[in-house]
Amino acid sequence: MKRMNQAAIISIIEKYAQGILLSQEEEVLLTSWMQQVKPSAFQALLDQCENIPDTFRAYPQMPDTFKATLEARIDQQEQQEKVDSHTGIFYLYGKKIAVAATIALMVIAGSFVYKHYRAGGKEVVAQQQPQNTDPAPGGNRAVLTLADGSTIVLDSAKNGVLSQQGNTQVIKLSNGQLAYNASKSNGEAPFNTITTPNGGQYHIELPDGTGVWLNAASSLRFPASFSGATRTVELIGEGYFEVAKNAAMPFIVQSKEATVEVLGTHFNMNAYEEEGVIKTTLLEGAVKFHDKTAVLRLIPGQQGQLFRNGTMQLIKDADVDQAVAWKNGYFQFDGIDLAALIRQIARWYNLEVVYEDKVPEREFTGKISRTVYLSEVIKALELSDVHCRLNGNRLIVMP
Known part of the structure; x- marks a missing residue:
């Protein structure tokens, strides 16, 4: 050498x-x-x-x-x-x-x-080397649903202007990102929805310049242009937000059970319905995280949690890296139970999960790339005595 x-x-x-x-x-x-x-x-x-x-x-x-x-x-x-x-x-x-x-x-x-x-x-x-039957990792896949109900498959759409909605152009940039170019409008803006499937993720820039990264099996509903007193969007699943600052128009993210209000900040919100808790993790700025009865005010490095029974909890020293690991290309766990770990893997590799026996009560801490084929993830699990086999897109977890 x-x-x-x-x-x-x-x-x-x-x-x-x-x-x-x-x-x-x-x-x-x-x-x-x-x-x-x-x-x-x-x-x-x-x-x-x-x-x-x-x-x-x-x-x-x-x-x-x-x-x-x-x-x-x-x-x-x-x-x-x-x-x-x-x-x-x-x-x-x-x-x-x-x-x-x-x-x-x-x-x-x-x-x-x-x-x-x-x-x-x-x-x-x-x-x-991956076999032909080895599921590949997820990628940039999403569908945009316009106000009239028509849909655009973003991963296969050509770069350039995809749609004109009133005073707003919908553009796919050369890097694959979706962007909205909106001029001021006094009328009511039409709503669009971007949806990622299992095995998909996507980056979008909203009309106000806010950047949103959607994780797999997620959706974001938003107006084609922002007007009025607030900038309100609706999230299902998980998204990371870098909110453009506008003190006169707060940015609001609504999930089924929780709401986040910000002026300009960076935060991650995990609101998958199958999880037992909604989590908002703040990286920069300040947010209010609340449901109908209680409010948490977060500062950077903190995480607000809303459990399905209505209980709210503040984590003062949250693991911020873990919260945004998915955006940076990793699965990252810290004391996670097996079922929750498997749900993350299933969403990214588009899998149906079957347990041959009751779910083992074990906790895991670790970090795995989201860019590898499923077989490599399974081997990492095997090294921790979690045994799986694959049948088509069905992941069978064995005792």
Whole structure:
């Protein structure tokens, strides 16, 4: 390996170990290197890395433990006639599961996953590629329903002006984003609805310049232009909002049971009906989160929760990164129960879920890329003793 390339790899490893997202070029370089490197060279390079957590050095310093752990995983997977690959970092009750030095360093958002291990005295390099039946991750998919009931499939629509509604143009930009170009109007504006399916997400800029990112299985109803005393929209599911400032016209998000009022701010609202709680997490600015009887005033870093029984709760030190992880391309969990975890996966991969037995009462903490194929997510679950199989688009969770 050339000295310049070696220095670049060290820099990339240090970035990855510190949780810094890699650029596409860095992912390609690291992936290419992982195809060629031998375990001894891998260890030597790790020794040269200065800015990495001790967990990345722990296993190399314990060769006997490392060997035993790795051989156990190899034996288990050979019985299943599969080669183990593990994308993402998955934890159970805060404990890292089945991670060894040569498995830990993976390109989470890369298109291939490589693993190096010793078996029978020979080095084996495994490349995991998705099968044709392996569900792909979700993507930018949505349908726009106009005021007259006509619909536009946004992911297949051409760039440019999609519709003219009164004084408002609906435009699909070159980056796939939907934007509204509205001039002032004194009349009542028509309402539009953007809907994402299971396996879809979408970014829209509302007529006032507010940016909205919709998660899977969600919808947003909004006017083609804002007029009157407020800017009111209706949310089903989950959305992240970067609200354009307008002190004279508050921005209001209504869900079935809760309302958020803001002037200009960044926040995430999770209002899926199948979940037991509506959550609003504030990143910037200030909001009022309320139902018909109670009000919570949030400051950045806080989360308001409204439970289905009407109880409200304020989380003063909320995990903001977890709340917006979906927007940034990750599943991120912290003490989540299995059923809630599976619901997130099912929405993104467009799955029907069947439990062969009662749902195990277990909690999970971890982080998995939303860009990988479903098989990689299932393997991460398997490493935490959650057993699943796929039958068409039906995910069967086994005891």
